[in-house]
Amino acid sequence: MKSDTSNEQLKTISTATYLEEANQPKLLLMTTGFLTLFLFCLIIWAIFTEVTERAITFGKLVPTSGIQSIQHLEGGIIRSIHVENGKIVKDGDLLLKIDPTGVQSELDQLYTRHASLILDAERLNAFINWEEPSVDKWIKTIIDSVPDIEPNISEFTTAIQDEKRLLITQNKKRADQIDVVDDQIKQDQEELHKIQSEIRTLRKQLELQKQEIKIYETLVKDGHISKRDFIISQRQLNKAEGDLERYILQEEQARFALSESIERRERTISEINEKASVELDQINSKLLEYNHLAQKLEDKLTRTTIRSPINGIVNGLEVTAGAVVPPGKTIMQVVPTDKALKVECKVNPKDIGHIKIGDPAKIKVTTFDFATYGDLKGTVTTISATTFEDDNGLPFYKAEVAIEQQHIGKNDKESKLLPGMTVEASIITGKKSIMAYLLKPIRRSLDNSFSER
Numbered sequence: 001m002k003s004d005t006s007n008e009q010l011k012t013i014s015t016a017t018y019l020e021e022a023n024q025p026k027l028l029l030m031t032t033g034f035l036t037l038f039l040f041c042l043i044i045w046a047i048f049t050e051v052t053e054r055a056i057t058f059g060k061l062v063p064t065s066g067i068q069s070i071q072h073l074e075g076g077i078i079r080s081i082h083v084e085n086g087k088i089v090k091d092g093d094l095l096l097k098i099d100p101t102g103v104q105s106e107l108d109q110l111y112t113r114h115a116s117l118i119l120d121a122e123r124l125n126a127f128i129n130w131e132e133p134s135v136d137k138w139i140k141t142i143i144d145s146v147p148d149i150e151p152n153i154s155e156f157t158t159a160i161q162d163e164k165r166l167l168i169t170q171n172k173k174r175a176d177q178i179d180v181v182d183d184q185i186k187q188d189q190e191e192l193h194k195i196q197s198e199i200r201t202l203r204k205q206l207e208l209q210k211q212e213i214k215i216y217e218t219l220v221k222d223g224h225i226s227k228r229d230f231i232i233s234q235r236q237l238n239k240a241e242g243d244l245e246r247y248i249l250q251e252e253q254a255r256f257a258l259s260e261s262i263e264r265r266e267r268t269i270s271e272i273n274e275k276a277s278v279e280l281d282q283i284n285s286k287l288l289e290y291n292h293l294a295q296k297l298e299d300k301l302t303r304t305t306i307r308s309p310i311n312g313i314v315n316g317l318e319v320t321a322g323a324v325v326p327p328g329k330t331i332m333q334v335v336p337t338d339k340a341l342k343v344e345c346k347v348n349p350k351d352i353g354h355i356k357i358g359d360p361a362k363i364k365v366t367t368f369d370f371a372t373y374g375d376l377k378g379t380v381t382t383i384s385a386t387t388f389e390d391d392n393g394l395p396f397y398k399a400e401v402a403i404e405q406q407h408i409g410k411n412d413k414e415s416k417l418l419p420g421m422t423v424e425a426s427i428i429t430g431k432k433s434i435m436a437y438l439l440k441p442i443r444r445s446l447d448n449s450f451s452e453r
Contacts, residue, residue, distance in 0.1 A: 054426040055355055057399065059345025061365075061421045063336040068309055070334060072098060074300060075327035078319060085317050089308040089334065096331065098304040107297045111149055114290045115142050115156055117283050123163045124280040127171065128273050133164040147298075174272050181265040188258035195251045202244040209237040312336045313419065335419040343378060343401035345425045349387060352397045354429040357383060361401050364424045365408055365417065373409040378402055380427060401425055 076098040083095050122138045125131075138160060143150045216230045312334040319331055343363055347355060363376040382400035389395055409415040 052428050053354070053430045055347065055351035055429050057345040057347050057351075057425045057427060059343055059399075059423055059425060061341045061417055061419055061423060062344045063339040063419055064342050065336055065339045067315075067419075068312065068334045068336070069330045070095060070306060070308075070332045071328055071330050072306065072325055073303060073327060075325045075329065076102075076304070078321050078323050078325060079304075081317070081319070081321055083314045083317065083332075085314055085332075087314045088312075088337065089314060090311050091308060093308045095306045095308055095314070095334075098306070098325070100301055100304040103297060103301045103304060107294065107301060110290060110294055110297060111146050114287070114294065115146050115149060116159060117287050117290065118142050118145055119156070119159055119163045121280060121283045121287065123167045124276050124283065126167055127174075128276050128280070130171075132171075133167050135160055135164060138163070147294075170276075174269075177268055177272070178265060181261060181268055185258065185261040185265060188254060188261050192251065192254040192258055195247055195254050199244065199247045199251060202240060202247060206237070206240050206244060209233070209240055213237055306331070308334050310334055310336050311338045315420075337418070341403065341406060341417050341419060342381070343403060343423055343425050345399050345401065345423070346390070346396040347383075347399045347427075349395055349397065351427075351429070352383070355380060355383065355399065355427055357381060359427050359429060361425050361427045363401065363403060364426075366422045366424065368408050368415060373415055376408055377404045378425070399427070401427075 079097045079099045081096045083089060083093075089095070118141055119138060122141055123133075126133065139153060139156075142156065143153065212233055213230075216225065216233050219225045219230075315333045315335050316330070317332040319325065325331060343361075357380055359380045361378040361380060363378050364370050365373070365376070378401040380399055381402045382398075384398040387395040387397055403417075407416050
């Protein structure tokens with residue numbers, strides 16, 4: 001009984017073993033075929049499927065219009081600072097003040113000299129135009145010409161009175177000089193009138209004597225008078241004619257003397273006015289020079305109050321009140337906030353040969369989670385012509401990427417971009433198949449094989 005049972009079991013085991021051994025070649029064949037087909041499909045997929053090549057760069061967002069450096073032309077001592085790093089400012093907001101004491105003192109002294117020169121000019125103008133002193137007019141001219149002088153106009157009271165007395169003295173001196181010449185003119189006129197009167201008298205006498213001679217000629221012929229009387233009458237006529245000629249000559253001399261006196265009067269006035277005009281021209285030249293100097297000092301005083309030239313964020317402020325700022329030194333920077341932003345990134349020299357202007361780029365802003373906000377699209381606009389060195393002395397190229405929008409994500413208010421944010425810019429340099437990518441190490445190894453000596 002046991003023997004039959006054992007035989008049955010052996011038959012069952014043998015049948016199972018046979019069936020198992022008989023199915024193995026078929027399963028192996030199916031598996032091999034499936035793997036071959038999968039590998040073939042994988043190769044086809046690797047040949048025709050392309051992936052993008054990217055150059056990974058890092059950089060930051062910067063304004064397209066550039067960062068405004070705040071400097072002071074002349075330098076000086078900082079009196080007060082009204083901002084701090086990170087503060088948002090608007091165009092025209094007060095940033096800091098430079099101590100204006102020195103400039104204000106120079107300007108006050110210049111204003112004082114300016115006012116004195118204006119007084120001199122007003123006095124000379126009045127003198128040339130034969131005017132009397134007009135204190136009110138002088139004060140008004142000073143107030144209109146010199147800024148901020150009205151509160152201190154009382155300081156010029158003494159100077160105004162001095163100019164008034166000087167003008168009175170000059171007018172009197174000129175009047176005295178002209179009076180001397182006028183007296184001479186009067187004498188010359190009287191002399192001329194006297195001579196002209198004598199000439200008129202002589203001409204009347206000559207007319208009578210000529211009539212007398214005619215009568216004597218008739219009487220001599222008739223024998224009523226002696227010839228001697230006729231000769232005496234003739235002699236008197238000749239003497240009168242000689243006297244007339246002498247007085248006519250004196251009249252010409254008197255006219256010439258009068259003309260000279262009149263010319264001397266005009267020359268005296270002209271010389272006095274010319275001297276005053278020369279002095280006035282010199283003063284006007286100084287006034288013009290002072291006006292230019294005052295404009296420079298006023299501009300210098302205005303520059304002691306430094307205001308923001310743009311809307312932006314204060315950055316790089318490292319000075320404190322009381323510090324001395326050298327001329328032209330950058331005190332702080334204002335980074336624009338209302339200007340378009342761009343990406344400024346550093347490109348590895350090994351990638352620069354594959355990057356060209358116009359290449360697309362994808363920008364990840366490190367401040368915003370990429371999974372939530374996504375990335376930005378951009379285009380390479382500028383590539384530097386040569387390399388720069390970073391703080392570690394490593395070379396890099398500068399590239400600028402224009403971005404399509406000034407915010408990231410859908411909400412432009414909550415995810416607004418700001419200057420200085422760091423970014424990762426992936427510049428797409430081309431495409432290649434996955435097969436080419438996989439074979440690249442093999443091809444590189446083959447290129448380098450058997451090349452050693």
